[in-house]
Amino acid sequence: MMKKIQKIHVHEQVSQEIQNYIREFNLQEGDRLPSVEEMTRMFGVGRSSLREALRYLETVEIVRVENGKGIFVREIDTFRFTGKVKVDNEKKFLLSILEVRRALEGKAVELAAKRITQKEIIDLEHCLEEYSRLKESDQDTSMIDLSFHRLIIKSSSNPILESVLQSISGLYVKFFNEPLGEKRLFDETYPFHNTMFQAIAKHDVKNALVEFNKLMDCVEDLIKTY
Amino acid sequence: MMKKIQKIHVHEQVSQEIQNYIREFNLQEGDRLPSVEEMTRMFGVGRSSLREALRYLETVEIVRVENGKGIFVREIDTFRFTGKVKVDNEKKFLLSILEVRRALEGKAVELAAKRITQKEIIDLEHCLEEYSRLKESDQDTSMIDLSFHRLIIKSSSNPILESVLQSISGLYVKFFNEPLGEKRLFDETYPFHNTMFQAIAKHDVKNALVEFNKLMDCVEDLIKTY
DNA sequence: TATGATTCACCAGTCTGATAGGTGGCAAGG
């Protein structure tokens, strides 16, 4: 059996070359790269291949291409992570999401209870007030609910945790809020937002986690009886 | 002051159109899209714009372009998540990674202890044997260590957890294994791999977590005294 | 002299024709 020969496209090579160029000349965030014309000469490739390489580098957020100005280095020393999951609507899938959320947000709650500042406590309190206001006037609370959880995550003072949670939040927003009768979800979990906040504000890690887990249990039950 | 008009590039529009096309005709994974020529006619754009759109869709893994064959739908019903973190080498940063790992892998250990199958226990056992074999002959154990943790994650039977952990594993591989004197790290954590395995194999969730946390504490200490 | 309009050099955005090269089906020839 012949070994499959791996073709390397020009635009892939060029994309590598450009990245090498950035490293080699130690370009920093915001620095300008040579113009397209120059780079076609530098690398000896056609315009279209170079542009395709740029399109790739642009979508992975390594460069920024600005019409009339030039091509700029976007971010350096940034670790990018990507992942994917096959999506369906079965219970098992929803419960899997919940397990991940429980792990990550549970950690966030734990850390928030340890590290939250006075100012963040006040922000959270305002958020909860708004929450109850909306709730009493029977308006949609999904947005404010999201803000509440986001504030807690922010209070954990862990940018990596924040970034990871942010990246998968689309998953549970999409699959918890939409499919389950939203109203019921927010109604049943609402009390725990308060109790959890109280515990966090008192830096009571243990109780904060207890209340958080009650909240998650509540969602879990809802999924199971769905 | 004029309001800034948001220019939408042709290739962005085309990329949208192609995605609409996929939805509209309900194309499934592996289905072929019209050829480039046809699509330029369909959308009334030039080849280069279309190709740039394809390059974008290819990097976000929506289509696959094969020379001589055509353009194919890659994945449908797949949720993609991406995130990024500014990287540096300070203690605080390393500890932040560790907190996230503790949350996610801790959950994986917990679930694995609950759900691990007999076959997976055997696989893990073989992995540990290989681990100790390499260790005794003083060879590099970083790879087998990775395999060990990956097996546990697999045993958690949660594909989402697996995917999220996988996506950020590059972070701790890069920043734990490399900067810290690898040898010391693997030497000091080695015993806990065994004890953790024993607990998991006995479906002893509590002790599995205890041992896992010992392992993490060990890494944490190493970082702190680094 | 100060300010506002104009011009111009430079740059990315897009289209198009030409050529190269990969892929698979099919028919002629062994």
Next chain:
DNA sequence: CCTTGCCACCTATCAGACTGGTGAATCATA
């Protein structure tokens, strides 16, 4: 039955032409 060569169809890449954005230098005017 298998090989070989041909062909239709497809992507890959290049190069040239034209469009339109951007900012700085320049020029005209109050």
